[in-house]
Amino acid sequence: DSGVTQTPKHLITATGQRVTLRCSPRSGDLSVYWYQQSLDQGLQFLIQYYNGEERAKGNILERFSAQQFPDLHSELNLSSLELGDSALYFCASSVGGMGNQPQHFGDGTRLSIL
Amino acid sequence: LAKTTQPISMDSYEGQEVNITCSHNNIATNDYITWYQQFPSQGPRFIIQGYKTKVTNEVASLFIPADRKSSTLSLPRVSLSDTAVYYCLVGDTDQGGKLIFGQGTELSVKP
Secondary structure (H helix, E strand, C coil), X not given: CCCCEEECCEXXXXXXXXXXXXXXXXXCCCEEEEEEEECCCEEEEEEEEECCEEEEECCCCCCEEEXXXXXXXXXXXXXXXXXXXXXXXXXXXXXXXXXXXXXEECCCEEEEEC | CXXXXXXXXXXXXXXXXXXXXXXXXXXXXXXXXXXXXXXXXXXXXXXXXXXXXXXXXXXXXXXXXXXXXXXXXXXCCCCHHHCEEEEEEEEXXXXXXXXXXXXXXXXXXXX
């Protein structure tokens, strides 16, 4: 058990819809990272937050947004969903804000777009 | 960007030592090299991290040459449960902490 909690575990929705994925980091970790993993793209870094503020941005689409709340949990919002957004979405956390910190991953949210 | 290159797949047998090499020609001065293991439908799990020379923990060793343009993850005496995908990760602090995973090496351990 990594200590990182992601909800929901599975999500099925239709094209054009909007969903919110939630992540609770390990106790004491201030950084949260979001990743997308699909069969054809592998594991792609989306965005990082550190203590409530955006720290680094990867290949995150404009239709996607994220935030980290004062209690350090984070949400990833995906809107105007397309079939290609079907993927596993992982959240990870680390103690500090530097990108080199070992990260602890949750078990992911599997998003299926019908 | 510190792009990484790994073999796509490797086969081994139980009890053997497995070495997986990752190339990262554009590694930045302050970057560390980190390896993760991933089983199907699970999040990646941290294995080991290093900056230079050799690092060893209870599950693996990491060898990094002086030029740091590559690294080798060594798994001693693998078992069937080591069958997984292994990712090499180099932190790209020149890009504000943007992280780049390699394409992963699928290790298959046979009895």
